[in-house]
Amino acid sequence: MISAAIEDLSEQIITCPKILPVGKMTKSALSDHHEIPTLDMATMAGIVEYHSSEFTFTALAGTLLSDVEQMLAEQGQFLPFDPPLIEAGATLGGTIASGLSGSGRYRYGGLRDFILGMKFLDGNGNLVKAGGKVVKNAAGFDIPKMMVGSLGALGAIVEASFKVFPKPTAYTTLIVTFPSLQEALEALVRLTSAPFDIFCLDLETSENQFQLLVRIGGLHDSFPERIHRLKSILGKGQNVIDARENEIWRQIQEFTWVPNSTSLVKVPLTPSRVPDLDAYLNDNQALRRYSVGANVAWIGWPGSINPLDQYLTNSGLSGLVIQGAPDKVRLGTRSGQSFARRVKQAIDPVGRWMEV
């Protein structure tokens, strides 16, 4: 049944001069291209295999992340990179292609660090296998990593294998407010080089509020001492637990803080780039949070995207519009373009896959 479906997809591919694979289209800016025929991958759904004692599973690309999450939770496991937009309906394949990890990426690494292998359809409609299904493998080129963030321009992901980890039995979050961005950033840097097992480290800023959210996980009994130690470094803070704690991170994961009227933009950066960017965003009434120890900025950008594009270019930063108008999604500077072109030429010589 699966092979027949793959054959159908393959036929569609070779009859279209230009095509874009899409899943549930939760990342509107990356998928909502009306002028281009789309390859519907959402129907390719289902878990292929799950071996909890191996810490691995394989699923078809259209599988909902919510289904994956539920399956893993039943065995006390999870995807440690904390993929976003689960409730919105994000699929496994769409999440790989858009290269998205959430705040939990801080602890053990991002999507790229947990993907093990995949099957994908190339520009000639061939089904290609790359990587493996075991937690460690160094055979052949790491094509699965290359597909992370490829936005469908290198092929249609059909199936993927991932490594998973045991999920902490409990979480707690310390929220600390600072009088200035500088002080908040200094505290963040102190934490990133301290030997604490932190799961999420997010910085929220607005006109005059700067707060750090520090999430730890593990055995419940270990929390009081660990929170005490965090407070000794950060000063006074509010310790949130249970359902309320869960709700805070759910809202972050689902981007509920980004109004529909604004564009959701991802900007990779390092902590030292935050002050200038934050001042610019503040001047432009943009909502923002800095996640993963200030390694990524999530921005809710109001109005035309062009000024932000210009600003990022001038600052040597890059950005990607995740939700919003699809007409301009790649912002700022880009690295590795000539290398990327050579790779694209190799796997999609006729240029069938659309580059958004």
Add this chain to the structure above:
Amino acid sequence: MENQEFLSSISKLFPKDRFLTKPAQLAPFESDALTMYQVRPLAVVIPVTQEEVIETVRLCHRHNIPFVARGSGTSLSGASLPVEGGIVIALNRLNRIVRLDPKERLAVVEPGVINLDVTKAAAPFGLYFAPDPSSQLICTIGGNLAFNSGGAHCLKYGMTSNHITRIKAVLPDGEVVELGNNSLESVDPDLVGLFVGSEGLFGIALEITLRLLPKPESFRTVLAAYHSLESAGRAVSMVVTSGLLPGAIEIMDNLAIQAAEAAVLAGYPLDAAGLLIVELDGESGVVEQEFKALMDVIEESGPYEIRVAKDESDRQRIWKGRKSAFSAVGRLSSDYIVQDGVVPRSKLGEALVEIQRLSIKYGLRVANVFHAGDGNLHPLILFDGRQEGALEQAERLAGEILRMCVDFGGSITGEHGIGIEKRDYLPVMFDQVDINTMRAIRQNIDPKEISNRGKMFTIDREPVLSA
């Protein structure tokens, strides 16, 4: 003609002491840690600047001369074996730590920097570089990158690939590219991920951004001795399914224990058929709680003896024994092959039984050390190279082990790479269409196939060289 012209041009780039052509000078570069293969290169150059590497690659490209980049030559898969008629670019002296930024938790290094030197430089800031291949005292970051080196802590911390965010590289045609950035995140296809582990087929990394981690505050290292190797294997599954995530889970068999003990006095129980090493790491309070849980699991797994590292020097001794296991086996036999296939963890027991069967069938001793936490086997096949046909027999045994790994749903290599050694087994794991895709990428990046030619893929046609 081409060679003479090339040699004359390249000799102008380097002073005499960094441009080697005499047989005695070339001898040390004829092979790497896979010593049964030897090829004498045309010449060896020893650049000290990135510009010298770039100019060398451009000359090679112009004159169609294949090149092999080499670090410390510790590859177990023949990664840096020279190519007939080609040159070796020895990168040990391109070894500056360009920048170490504790606030951004990153180090920018050149490829010749030694793995452990990154950790040494980061130590004053409480940081370290996580990938720890057994050869970390001498192996270089460039080699780690090219072959995506692993180590004992991969299950929790990943391999080299998981710790590199940016690469500046010279492609085989001389173009210089930058891939990735200093952030942990990116919005482009993960080309850094593609470059790492490409076995030198995409050119030479010149400058690499490594991410550093805070050194774990606390460790708990436990040794458990079992009367059978299978019981040790079962203990691994029990630890893993208990919900714990140890930093390392290793197993050694009796032959490996004897060898390591004789070499470094690690304090291992000498009569154990299987020795399990489990290490927890992290924040003190967390580790102490997990340690209690771990001891419960280990006691339940039926070892006849449990030892816990008393202090840091005790812990170091345990790891020294494990990390010196390969060279220690050299004391038992002058010749051996190390394989590094991977099986699903639950198949470890079956895999060990099968390896024992093959050992008897071929009449060759096999010592086993492995990264049990991620199913990464390291059977060391001992043979006497002076006996006719012994190497071939050992290679056949190794081949059977690799096929077994693929049959179990695993991989032919967990961390040593394909290199020259396992090229024939790539088609066991991948179909032709998969290999064609990889080769198409290689050919678009290196149409002349001059960069580390003959590694990973067998060369079915030598690229046409201009006369």
